Amino acid sequence: MSGFVSGEHGRNNQTFRLALRFALRELRGGLKGFYIFIACIALGVAAISGVTSVSRALTEGISQEGQAILGGDLSFRLVHRQVNEDERNYIGSLGAVSEVATLRAMARRADTADQALVELKAVDDVYPLYGALELQSGQNLVDALAQRNGRWGAVAELALLARLDVEVGDTLELGRTSVEITDVIETEPDKLAGGMEFGPRLMISTEAIGATGLVQPGSLVRWHYRVRMDPAPSIGELKQIEEDAEQTEADAGWRVRSRANASPGLQRSIDRFAQFLTLVGLTALVVGGVGVANAVRAFLETKREVIASFKCLGATGGFVFQIYLVQMLALALIGIGIGLVIGAMIPFAAGAALSNVLPVKLAVGIYPSELGLGLVYGLLTALAFALWPLGRAHDVPPTALFRDIVAAGSKWPRKRYLFATTLTVVILASIAILLAYDKRIATIYIAASAGAFVLLVVVARIIMWLAKRLPPVRSTELRLAIANIHRPGALTPSVVLSLGLGLSLLVALTLIDGNLRRELTATIAGEAPSFFFVDIQSHERDAFETLLREEAPNADLQSVPMLRGRIVSLNGISSDDFVPAQEGSDWVLRGDRGITYEAALPPKSELATGDWWPQDYSGPPLVSFDAEAATDLGLKIGDTVSVNVLGREISAEIANTRDVEWQSLGINFVMVFSPNTFAGAPHAHLMTLGWDDTVPVDTELALLKTVSGSFPTVTSVRVKDAISQVNNIVAQLAWAIRGASSITLIASILVLAGALAAGHRSRIYDAVILKTIGATRTRLILAYGLEYAILGLVTAVFAVLAGGIAAWYVITAIMGGTFTLLPVTAFSAALIALVLTVGFGLIGTWRVLGEKPAPVLRNL
Structure with missing residues (x-):
């Protein structure tokens, strides 16, 4: 028996070697x-290797510059608060410490002619511990920030000088004091x-921040304590220190990060963007796969x-299959080799081209795993x-040697080849999902792409079915075009498949971009308040509201107490260990959240589940949770949420969930607590102001000037400025995404060209026969042009x-937004489809019409 198996194995090897020899011989033809x-x-x-390599280069760049970042x-x-003595001693025991405070504030010209929202940063004498802060003049930062003639120094980005039309040496009002601009920031390492x-x-x-009066109990100030350890510990040691810090000072409520995750938000953005572009690259491969099949x-x-x-x-059918499978794999390896060379070069090109655009230096290199x-x-x-x-080649009959078949039938391959094809597709999709940053989004994307692919096949068959059953038309050219759409060997499936996926992706991305812009600039901007006023102290609140009502009597005012807190546990499970019910929905657990307390249900909120607490409630702390966030996390009424606020951990039971209108940009919070929860806790207030009707920009700016002058420690955020900032970011991302997605459209164009080339042989037969019986070149061009126009238009409608x-x-x-179909996008898609199909089709037709009839007629 073993000898028989051995003999079978030897014959199989011999057969494969023979198939390999034939395959290589045929490839000599070019x-x-x-x-x-x-x-x-x-x-x-x-596309795939380049995108993943650039993502890896960015990740490595963040890792290498983690200390400086x-x-x-x-x-x-x-x-809200600085460390206490015990916490300071603990941090100091780890190494050299630098204290930094960050907050938003209003900076005003000395003549009060203008003001601007600034990202204020207060640093000590040892800042920065890593990296270098470079000033335009080259002077030392400590000297630039020192007090001179009773006034503290300040350095600023060039954008602030341009915004307020000031220069180095000018004075700015900051809170209750004034600072002198002594230099311009060139680079800021962190x-x-x-x-x-x-x-x-x-x-x-x-030292200067105390004089500004901006730091008050409950003010929204973030205090950062950076530690430089000597010698620098390993990543494993840092993780252990992080865990020890959380346990040693469990009530501190601080967020501990190490150089291993220096910029988690940026890293998440890179991962998500890389995932999307990888999926786009995979879509391009799938579109290109149609070209492979053609x-x-x-x-x-x-x-x-x-x-x-x-x-x-x-020869057996299996032997024939082996010959041409080897050839296809050899050709695929040539294409893969070219793609890998290009992909390996992309990080080098990106590093050179985007050195002044990217927020971090690329760690350029060749990454084998990517x-x-x-x-x-x-x-x-x-x-x-x-x-x-x-697989269909397996069953080509010997009789094909004795007759010329112009168009192959539609016979399916044998079950073994169907199974192999299905298995390969499943493996391809599984790898894409398993390696994705967000597996849910990847699954939806791949399922949608697969659905679109199958649907395109069905659409192509429906087009052919309808074309075959249309009543005869009088126009000869149109009749010929319709016949070409449904005849055996028609280009309809190839054209619809090649353009459909690429155009659908382009239309989807353009519509998403357009709707986001519309939501930001029209809907949200129309519903949102005009101003947010932050850090209003309790003793200033009544006077501040009185001023607003005097200056803007027709405006709508809302005010709530506001604190910042971090969720530390859910149902007794640490937020770091908690697994949300929906993947990718842990945004609530990352960083600090704005929280408030209310006796009554907040406006623009509706109860989804549970009951609101009584106005005079005085029992154990209760909390109302955003319904969508609660569902994503897997929380329900009766569960407990623990937050750390001002160094104190507070646990509350979920009493109800609310549906919140986040799109209005009004005062909304994920968590609203019962009023007795924070009794006696120091906090500031948040207030919004908005008009029902559109008011002139001058009115808004005049109010901003009055508020800034009267209450210098209150931070005023003009919503239109914030929306404009977000809109610019969305626009930059949209261009990057559309540029990357054009890869899919390029693949579609290649496949379209390949489909027309694949049908070249059949078209030659058609053209020669038609010309022989009297058809003119003009009529043939018109007929083919109509055929391609119909296919392009139908594909555009599908897209x-x-x-x-x-x-x-x-x-x-x-x-969670509202959707509007944008007609310009639809028209653009139709135009692109028509231009590509008719353009490439007529180019191919012109070549077909130039063929000599004699060689073709000789074989009929």
């Missing part, structure tokens, strides 16, 4: 007909650690006589789309519908 095949694979592999080996952050900013940087000393099918059509000859000489991922994706895609047509549905789902279900 790569003609496979340039589209190779380009499709190379493009997708280059964080400002130390460790960072302890508190909100700027990335601060997160999103709504104003330019203004930097003063920690190229393989067209190539096998030219090899029918060769395959039939093999069969006549006794390139390996591109290799795996490329091979699996090539196999997934080549196995089907190769608008599919892309619109995808964009609607993202905007409404994922982002």
Whole structure:
């Protein structure tokens, strides 16, 4: 028995070696007909390997500069308060310490002609512990911030000087004091650690911040304590210190970070963006896979006589399959190799081109694991789309040697090839999902792409079915165009598939971008209040409200107490260990959250579950949770939430959940506590002001000037300025996403060209026969032009519908916004589809019409 198995194994090896010899011999004829095949694979592999390599380079760059970005080996952050003596002693025992305070404040010109929101940063004499803060003049930071002639020094970003039209040497009013601008900031090493900013940087000393009066009980000030350890500990040691710090000072409520996660927000953004672009690259590969299938099918059509000859000489279908599978894999490896070379070069090109744009220096290099991922994706895609047509080659009959078949039938391949194709597709999708940052989004994306692919096949078949059953038309050209759409071997499936996916993705992204802009600039801007006033002290609140009512008598005012706190546990489970019910919904647990207390249900909120507490409630602390956030986290009424506020841990039971209108940008909080929860706790107030009708910009600016002058320690945020800032970020992301997504459209164009090339042989037969019976070149061009125009228009309609549905789902279900179909986007998609299909189609038709009829007629 073992000898039989051994003999079978030897014969199989011999058969494969023989198939390999035949495959390599046929490849000596060159790569003609496979340039589209190779380009499709190379493009997708280059996109995936390039994107993942750039992401890795950014991640490595953050890691290498982690100390400078964080400002130390460790960072302890508190909100509202500074460390107490015990906490300071503990931090000091770890190494050299630098104290930094950050907050938002209003900076005003000395002549009170203008004011601006600034990101204020107060630093001590040892700042920065790592990296270097460079000033335009080259002077020392300590000297620049020192007190001169009774006035503290300050350094600022150039944007602030331009915004207020001031120069170095001028004076700015800051809170209850004035500071002199002594220099301009060129580089700030730890700027990335601060997160999103709504104003330019203004930097003063920690000694000066007391004179401003901005730091009051309950003020929204973040205190950072950076530690430099000597010698620098390993990542493992840092993690252990982080855990010890949380346990040793359990009531501190501080957020501890190490250089290993110096900028977690930026890292999350990089991971999400890289995931999206990787999925776009995978979509480009899938679109290119259609080109692979077209190229393989067209190539096998030219090899029918060769395959039939093999069969006549006794070759099995499996042997034929092996020959051409080897050839396809060899060609795929050529495309993959080209794609990997391009992908390896992309980080170097990105590092050079974006050195002044990216927030962190790329750690440029060649990353084998990322390139390996591109290799795996490329091979699996090539196999997934080549196995089907190769499987059909298994059953090419020997009789094909004796008759010329212009169009192949639609016979399905054998079950073994169907199974292999399905298995390859499943493996490809599984790898994409398992390696994704957000597996839920990746699953939705891949399912949507697969659904669109299947739907496109169905649409193509429906088009052919309808075209076949249309009543005869009088126009000869139109009748010929309709016949070409449904005839055997028609280009309809290839054209619809090649353009449909690429255009659908482009339409979806453009609609998402357009709706986000509309939501920001129209809906939100129209509903949002005009101003947020932050850090209103309790003893100033009544006077501040009186001023606003005098200056803006027709405006709507809202005021609530406001504190900042961090969720430390849910149902007794640490927030670091808590697993949300919905993946990717842990944003509530990251960082500090604004919290408040209310006796009555807040406006623009509706109870979803549970009951609101009585006005005079005095029992154990209760909390109302945002309904959507509670569902995502898996919380319900009766669960407990523990928050750390002002160094004190408070536990409350969830009494109810609320549906909140976040889009209005009004005063909304994830957590609203019963009033007795924070009895006696020092806190500031948050107030909003808005008009029902649109008011002139001058009115808003005049109010801002009055408030800033009368209450210098209150921070005023003009909502339109904040929306404009966010809008600029969205616009930059949109251009980057559209640019990356154009890879898919390029792949579609390549596949379209390949599809037309694959149908070249059949078109030659048609053109020669029609010209022989009297058709003119003009009539043929018109007929083919109508055919391509119909296919392009139908594909565009599908792209608008599919892309619109995808964009609607993202905007409404994922982002919670309102969706509007933008007609310009639909028109643009239709125009692109028509131009591409008609343009490429007529180019191919012109070549077909130039063929000599004699060689074709001789074979009929």
